[in-house]
Amino acid sequence: MLAVSKLNHYYGKAHVLRDLSLDVGTESVGVFGPNGAGKTTLVHAIVGLVRPRTGDITFDGRSLLRMPTYEVIRSGVALVPQERELFPYMSVLANLESGAAYIPAARKGVPEALQASFEMFPILKTRTRQLAGTLSGGEQRMLAIARAMMSSPKLLILDEPSLGLQPSLVTELFHKVRDIGEKSAILMAEQNVRQSLKAVSRGYVIENGAIALQGPSDELLHNDHVRRAYLGL
């Protein structure tokens, strides 16, 4: 479904993505790596928020390289950004509705999609009229995920969804990501390797902008390097 091949990106002289290739079929895929590894840059390149210098990105056989962000999103990709990027002076409900309003394919299913959001995150149902900017960090994260799901994406990209969540919520979150994975393909960037590995079937480890390691989840879980560097074993 998604194929990234030999991507190179520079910020000024800093080479932050180095010949990076990965692909996502219909399954859930994880991208792991330390701070500054290039995870956010990678997902931003996929949705067209940054333009890589060389390489290619295709989704359903179409190249995304020159597509403006709104077209990438309308073609069935949704991103839950690391910084959430909600509309702070709009209500929770208006934020949710905005997730479907500009996707022609999703407009008809708004009532069902809203119901699904409230089932996934019941707290949102009790806050529909609250302004998004006044939600707690964790609630904003849930709203950002629900807003992305409102578009019924074929591929959902999550950038460090567990950031800033209390431990019990993190476990719950990855259960939900797993549920979402039943309907959509998932690409999830994470630092919490231990817990997020359970939510994906395959993973890539990025270090300094290049793929250091890749394989099925259980293989990564038993890999010596992963155990030492990411699981603290």
Next chain:
Amino acid sequence: MRLLRRLRRGQVLLLLVSLGVLVLMMLWKPYALIEGLQRGGLYALIALPMALILGVVGIINLAHGEFMMLGAYFAYWLGVYTGLDPLVAMIPALVAFALLGAATYLLTIRRALKAPELNQLLLTFGVAMVGAEFANLMWTSQPLKPHLSYVYSSMTLGKLRFGAYAFVYTVSAIVLLVLLSLFLRRTRLGRAALAVGQNPRGAKLVGIDINRTYLAIFSLSIALVGAIGAMFLTRNSVFPSAGSPYTMKSFCLIALAGIGNLPSVVWGGFGLGIAEALVLSFRGYGGWADVVFFAVLVAVILGRSYRRQTA
């Protein structure tokens, strides 16, 4: 009742104080009140489209008043060649200025969206100068004004007799406020505009074409201010620098109201119009009217930062 409960205590106090002032003025200086609401209506009316651009595109359009001035010339010129009344000329002005706005956006503003704010200010200031010089070349600096008999219609209320026509600005300001609020809340483009104004990156990520939204809002704003220029002409003369004071006043009103707060732009316009008319009503102090505008602005901004410090 529900509305009252939703207001905070400070707002209720403010409401009572302003109602009190209105009643006092009605008894003491009724003509200043009427004149103030009419003046203030025009200020509010002109400021609303500027608030739209600032809230959505995030650019202070220093050419705003010049577009209004060009709208007035457009109506004058149509009147001379076709005999069209300026109030009817508002409709062709809407169309012509939507196109002019779109062209201005595509040729200039679009290229400066990512530029530092100072450069954007300089750019729109340049557009303002081009507009004023263009008017100077086409129509010289001679003030022009069509003869319209209906603007002298007057009204009698008890013992008061006053010019009624200028209330058209007051009423139009309120109508435009209602229409713009409905547009922003109820239409897809309006909601997209709010989203872009609050978070452009977030807007891209929900599938909004933000460049198209900027273009649409800029050209809508210029269309509105062009049509308002035609309405301006019914009671005022037009000359090349007729617009620039309104740029300043619009900007002050928006600064008072806070970005994105359209209702306060209108109430603030009324308030400042009344304050000005009050000063003008004292013989010999008329020159202070312009000072009042900025004095109120400074007072409100100081008051706001004082509240922030104590909060």
